[in-house]
Structures are given as structure tokens and as C-alpha cells.
Amino acid sequence: MEHPVFTNFPPAQQDALNKLMSLLGPEGVSHLVAQGPEAVNARLESFSRYENALLEHVQERMSAASAASSATLPCYPTG
DSSP states (O other): OOOGGGTTOOHHHHHHHHHHHHHHHHHHHHHHHHTOHHHHHHHHHHHHHHHHHHHHHHHHHHHHHHHHHHHSSOOOOOO
16 A cells, blocks of 8 residues: 555654554545645554553553462472
8 A cells, every 4th residue: 555645654653554554444544645644644643652552551461460360379389
């Protein structure tokens, strides 16, 4: 889904753009392009913040679950 609006983004934004485009589909990408470069950049920044917050939330939940499961494991004496 190459488009001139997307050619001058740095690699980190290209990754976010590829993820966003896979979620939006062709019609969503066309709508995004029609909004102009400033809107595209704003959407990419918002999407990246959302993605980072979601990953942080998942990591926190996994850490909490891991801590809870290790706290409930029986402790057997060695030797």
C-alpha cells in the first residue's frame, strides 16, 4: 500500500504505519490519506501511544500473574 504521503516517514513510524494500515484496510487507508500528511502523522502518534500503553498493560498483568502463581507454589525442602 505505497502512497506518496507515506514515503518520507522514518523507519519507526513505517512500522507503526504498516500495523495501522493492516487494521484499517484499503478504504481506511484511503480515508487517512485524504486527510493530509499532518493528520496521518497525528494518527500515527496516537496509534503508537495506544500500542505502547496496551503493551505496558499486558506486561503488568503478566508480571502480576507470574508473581501470584509463584507465591502459590508449594515450597519443598531440598536435601
